[in-house]
Amino acid sequence: MEATVTVTPDQLPELLLHVAVVRPVFLWGAPGIGKSSLVRDFADALGLECVTLLGTQLAPEDLIGVPQIVDDRSRFAPPEMIAREQPYCLFLDELNAAPAEVQKSFYSLILDRRVGNYELPAGSVVIGAGNRATDNALARPMASALVNRMVHVHLRADVxxxxxxxxxxxxxxxxxxxxxxxxxxxxxxxxxxxxxxxxxxxxxxxxxxxxxxxxxxxxxxxxxxxxxxxxxxxxxxxxxxxxxxxxxxxxxxxxxxxxxxxxxxxxxxxxxxxxxxxxxxxxxxxxxxxxxxxxxxxxxxxxxxxxxxxxxxxxxxxxxxxxxxxxxxxxxxxxxxxxxxxxxxxxxxxxx
Incomplete structure (x- = not known):
């Protein structure tokens, strides 16, 4: 995705404070300009634990979980790193570098804040990040359904x-x-x-x-x-x-x-x-x-x-x-x- 309007690292926290608390945000930017550290700092400022998932290291079952038999019925049990009782910041790093099947697994988590029967605690925030194809980094096309589920923000390096x-x-x-x-x-x-x-x-x-x-x-x-x-x-x-x-x-x-x-x-x-x-x-x-x-x-x-x-x-x-x-x-x-x-x-x- 090409940048149209960009923000600086100083401008990002206030924007996230008003947007990320109500809608998922995807942060675009070149490698090495501080996307990950800015997200972690933002989570710390809110008093939330930052749980990072790397899209390049995930398989669909890492998000959906594995089936369990409960009362003679099967249901998927989401992994412990996602299924938490307290609100937290879920940081989906390198999301657009993940294979298409992994990206699909994020649909309900990003839009509905839900994985199977598990729903993110109130007060949780979801932020994704990734590099652009123009940066010669690993970046796969993001399906329009996934693009439309997030607010997209382009970060630029600022001296x-x-x-x-x-x-x-x-x-x-x-x-x-x-x-x-x-x-x-x-x-x-x-x-x-x-x-x-x-x-x-x-x-x-x-x-x-x-x-x-x-x-x-x-x-x-x-x-x-x-x-x-x-x-x-x-x-x-x-x-x-x-x-x-x-x-x-x-x-x-x-x-x-x-x-x-x-x-x-x-x-x-x-x-x-x-x-x-x-x-x-x-x-x-x-x-x-x-x-x-x-x-x-x-x-x-x-x-x-x-x-x-x-x-x-x-x-x-x-x-x-x-x-x-x-x-x-x-x-x-x-x-x-x-x-x-x-x-x-x-x-x-x-x-x-």
Whole structure:
């Protein structure tokens, strides 16, 4: 199912509080963005035990139960994990990855809150979750009868929400500070091949590994860890960022003129990282219209053009990366700035 309207992790609890208590909800989202943990946190907030069933690990009889003879008649006895006396949160994770026969077994449980003669206690909530087919994850078509039994909510990764969570979750400062500088690296589209890709869950895994190693982590091991968890581009960027931290060398120093662009060929990954960080800063700081440029921004623009000139002397490729268009060929920097760069860079280069 493709997303039409999405919600952030911060918006989800209130929505569930009003909807999940009266109707089953299905939560769609890419792998690793926190669907399962958000559902568990929601259940905890309601004081409900969260009982998780994985659709990929179930057979129909795991839900329906097995027949028993009672008073010379047979009836199905639902499994203990479902048949509870106290209200609880039933979390059907990876529901759309379950085989069709298993999905059918959920029909009455989801719509009527009933399995055979057993009915969920009043106050229970039912929440399903799954990945999308576009995420290259295991996802089977969901029958229209099942789709129509739930309220569908699409969750997206949100940098501000993640940073707020990270600030109280003992995330490694390298990870937090990197995402502050490169918020676009929090999540990457899952690849079509079996390669790592970046997700909030992946950054959490990397943070745990960094904490485990402590200060003795060497560059080679860092590269192994980052490459095994993140996308290749993000792993390279994070490795270069750690170099800046360890050598007290960052974009701010270059902006202030306290340091120059790294020129040593062995620091080429660092140069690429600083170039990308410079591009991100320009996108953030420059207004769309020249009319809204303050005196402070004018000084920043002048410095930025000088930095681009210096960068082009070291690597034309990195300088082009700073001002390049997006993947669709559309400019990401304001047109007035690009015009000034085209006009002034030759003059600045000649002056140098």
């Amino acid at each position: 501000d929400d993640w940073l707020k969570w990270a600030s109280v979750s003992d995330m490694h400062p390298w990870v937090v500070n990197y995402i502050v500088q490169r918020p676009d690296h929090l999540w990457s589209q899952p690849p079509k091949t079996e390669q790592p890709f970046s997700t909030p869950r992946g950054w959490h895994m990397l943070s745990d590994a960094l904490h485990s190693y402590g200060d003795g982590l060497d560059d080679t091991t860092l590269w192994v860890l980052a490459s095994g968890i993140l996308s290749a581009a993000h792993a390279s960027g994070f490795r270069a960022f750690v170099k800046t931290v360890r050598h007290a060398f960052d974009l701010e120093a270059v902006l202030k003129g306290d340091a120059g662009w790294p020129r040593d060929p062995v620091d080429r990954d660092l140069l690429y990282f600083l170039s990308e960080a410079f591009r991100a800063r320009l996108i953030k700081e420059l207004p769309e219209s020249r009319e809204h440029v303050s005196a402070g921004v004018k000084r920043f623009v002048l410095r930025a053009k000088t930095m681009l000139t210096e960068l082009a002397e070291i690597s034309v490729e990195c300088a082009q990366l700073v001002i390049a268009s997006d993947d669709d060929g559309l400019p990401v920097l304001p047109s007035w700035f690009l015009i000034e760069v085209t006009r002034d860079l030759p003059r600045l280069a000649a002056r140098r």
